[in-house]
Amino acid sequence: MSSHKTDRVNRVIAGALRLWGVTARVDLQIIPVEPHGWLVFRDGRLLATHAGLPGLLRTLRDAL
DSSP: OOHHHHHHHHHHHHHHHHHTTOOSOOOEEEEEOSSSOEEEEETTEEEEEESSHHHHHHHHHHHO
16 A cells, blocks of 8 residues: 555544544554555454445544
8 A cells, every 4th residue: 555545544543533532542553455455453453354444434433
């Protein structure tokens, strides 16, 4: 995945966390997977996989 897309997703996630009022550190690891998609880990175990940003944001919101 290009660094441009990864940077864009990071900005979207940061904005969503601000919108949701999250002020604490979030210990989730989000890994881009080729050709497109995301793996979400928490405490070293897989929480979810997503092909798109909407599902990824839903998982983050639910995990918080």
